Amino acid sequence: MSYRTASNTSKSQMTKETDQEQQLLNLCACQGGITAACITRSAIKYGSFESNRGSSLSAFQSFQCKLAKFCHNDMGGEPNTSLVCLAVDGGAEFLFTSNSRKETQLEEIKRGLEELLRFAATNPDELKPKPLQKMILWRFVEFGFRRVDGYFKTLSRTLDECIHECESANESTITKQLCELKSRVEFPREMTDSARNKILNDCETFIKAIEASKNSSLGGEIDRRARQDDHDQAYKWCELRHCLGRLYSYRQAADAIVEATTKWPELFKSFKVGYIPSAKQKKAVSPMSGKLTDVLHYAFPEYDLEEFQPDIAELQKYGLELEIRKQMFERNSKTSIHAEVHMHDYLSRVRKVKASDFWDGTMFIATSKPVCQLCHFYFQNDDNEFSVQPPHMNLYPMWRVPDGASEEVLEDLIDRMQVNTIKLITEKHPYYKRYDSRTDSHGCQTRATHETVFDRSSAPSPLDGRSAHSGVRPGGYHNVPPPPNEVFDDIIPLGSDLEDYGAVGDGRTSAPNGRSMIGVAN
Numbered sequence: 136m137s138y139r140t141a142s143n144t145s146k147s148q149m150t151k152e153t154d155q156e157q158q159l160l161n162l163c164a165c166q167g168g169i170t171a172a173c174i175t176r177s178a179i180k181y182g183s184f185e186s187n188r189g190s191s192l193s194a195f196q197s198f199q200c201k202l203a204k205f206c207h208n209d210m211g212g213e214p215n216t217s218l219v220c221l222a223v224d225g226g227a228e229f230l231f232t233s234n235s236r237k238e239t240q241l242e243e244i245k246r247g248l249e250e251l252l253r254f255a256a257t258n259p260d261e262l263k264p265k266p267l268q269k270m271i272l273w274r275f276v277e278f279g280f281r282r283v284d285g286y287f288k289t290l291s292r293t294l295d296e297c298i299h300e301c302e303s304a305n306e307s308t309i310t311k312q313l314c315e316l317k318s319r320v321e322f323p324r325e326m327t328d329s330a331r332n333k334i335l336n337d338c339e340t341f342i343k344a345i346e347a348s349k350n351s352s353l354g355g356e357i358d359r360r361a362r363q364d365d366h367d368q369a370y371k372w373c374e375l376r377h378c379l380g381r382l383y384s385y386r387q388a389a390d391a392i393v394e395a396t397t398k399w400p401e402l403f404k405s406f407k408v409g410y411i412p413s414a415k416q417k418k419a420v421s422p423m424s425g426k427l428t429d430v431l432h433y434a435f436p437e438y439d440l441e442e443f444q445p446d447i448a449e450l451q452k453y454g455l456e457l458e459i460r461k462q463m464f465e466r467n468s469k470t471s472i473h474a475e476v477h478m479h480d481y482l483s484r485v486r487k488v489k490a491s492d493f494w495d496g497t498m499f500i501a502t503s504k505p506v507c508q509l510c511h512f513y514f515q516n517d518d519n520e521f522s523v524q525p526p527h528m529n530l531y532p533m534w535r536v537p538d539g540a541s542e543e544v545l546e547d548l549i550d551r552m553q554v555n556t557i558k559l560i561t562e563k564h565p566y567y568k569r570y571d572s573r574t575d576s577h578g579c580q581t582r583a584t585h586e587t588v589f590d591r592s593s594a595p596s597p598l599d600g601r602s603a604h605s606g607v608r609p610g611g612y613h614n615v616p617p618p619p620n621e622v623f624d625d626i627i628p629l630g631s632d633l634e635d636y637g638a639v640g641d642g643r644t645s646a647p648n649g650r651s652m653i654g655v656a657n
């Protein structure tokens with residue numbers, strides 16, 4: 136099976152494509168609706184989580200993910216940015232792409248990344264390692280400042296909520312610690328030339344405070360409260376932990392880049408940066424019906440769903456049809472190709488499909504965030520040789536395959552979606568995840584069987600799976616599914632000593648009222 140069709144698209148192929156697109160749309164709506172019904176039914180099970188410490192990406196793959204993160208410099212919006220490091224004559228080429236970015240934005244990122252790498256490589260002021268790390272951190276924070284500012288705003292609000300809770304309960308120690316943290320968040324962030332150094336210095340100071348909190352009782356307390364069973368109570372603590380983790384990840388990224396210059400000096404001798412224009416958005420097919428029986432029929436045309444009727448009837452009690460209808464009709468009308476899939480398609484077209492085409496000899500597509508469910512299934516295709524990060528398993532219904540992808544690719548993906556959806560119908564244990572990014576970059580994978588998901592429109596939302604038990608074959612591929620009944624989140628165990636501060640905890644971010652499913656920009 137090939138990832139691409141060899142000839143021009145015929146009329147019958149177009150019809151087939153439209154049918155497949157319609158089927159995928161209905162499958163996504165089913166999953167979304169079922170997940171929402173399961174949440175209302177409070178049928179979510181939480182399992183214990185162990186982070187994926189034993190299955191790291193290689194240092195070089197992790198470094199590439201940090202660069203992809205640098206390229207992802209806006210709040211929200213694009214689900215991902217992808218990057219590869221090609222081996223080209225006499226050096227390396229860092230090639231990136233993003234979902235739905237304009238040419239001018241891509242140019243800006245290209246310049247930013249070139250400057251960052253050149254600065255790290257040449258160290259023009261002959262700084263010692265620590266001051267160099269500091270300057271790289273400043274550049275990282277400055278380049279992604281809109282995002283950083285967003286984290287600070289969320290932190291400010293969340294800290295207020297946490298402080299209020301602790302004050303009301305007369306918990307003086309943690310109240311004091313949180314107030315101390317809050318005092319460091321409140322600094323002017325109007326970025327001007329004259330204020331620049333002060334702002335970046337304040338950001339750095341705050342990131343140091345996060346580091347200090349890791350080993351303090353505060354870190355443990357935040358972690359404990361984020362894991363409590365009462366979702367409404369846990370929600371703000373998860374949010375707090377998430378924002379702290381995302382800000383701390385800038386420190387990790389800066390350190391990784393400085394380290395890279397000494398680890399791979401050859402890489403920095405001669406390199407260039409390029410990008411692939413984002414794929415154009417396309418109008419999505421229109422939903423044919425929001426009626427439950429119709430949606431199930433379009434999603435599973437060849438299945439006899441009779442045996443699942445009791446399960447479906449049970450979910451109906453919790454608003455399944457209404458939720459499915461929301462999924463079908465309250466959504467974006469444009470589809471896009473996610474960055475990692477777009478990159479894969481590009482590399483296939485230009486025949487960069489051998490390990491030797493890549494600087495470190497591994498066919499890895501780095502991403503600024505873990506991959507979504509549909510990208511995950513796309514990369515599980517037997518014909519795929521590339522690896523990517525493990526998925527967060529959130530579902531973006533406005534996802535599409537590249538133009539010219541073979542129908543077998545979509546067929547394979549639909550098969551996996553059907554299996555996943557049936558599993559969700561029968562088990563009623565959705566995995567979902569408020570944040571679709573994570574601080575670390577542990578492990579990567581191509582083929583694995585996974586659990587469920589969902590998303591309400593294009594916003595990031597639920598479901599993830601990642602396992603400490605995942606088998607990792609040479610090259611970092613996971614080929615064992617995550618354990619069931621786990622809910623993960625991109626939140627940091629503050630008390631942990633993980634090398635990459637930000638492994639996933641069993642995020643209890645989901646409030647029964649569903650607000651966790653709206654997702655936040657990250």
Ligand SMILES: [Zn+2]
Nearest residue numbers: 473506507510
């Ligand atoms: Zn994706």
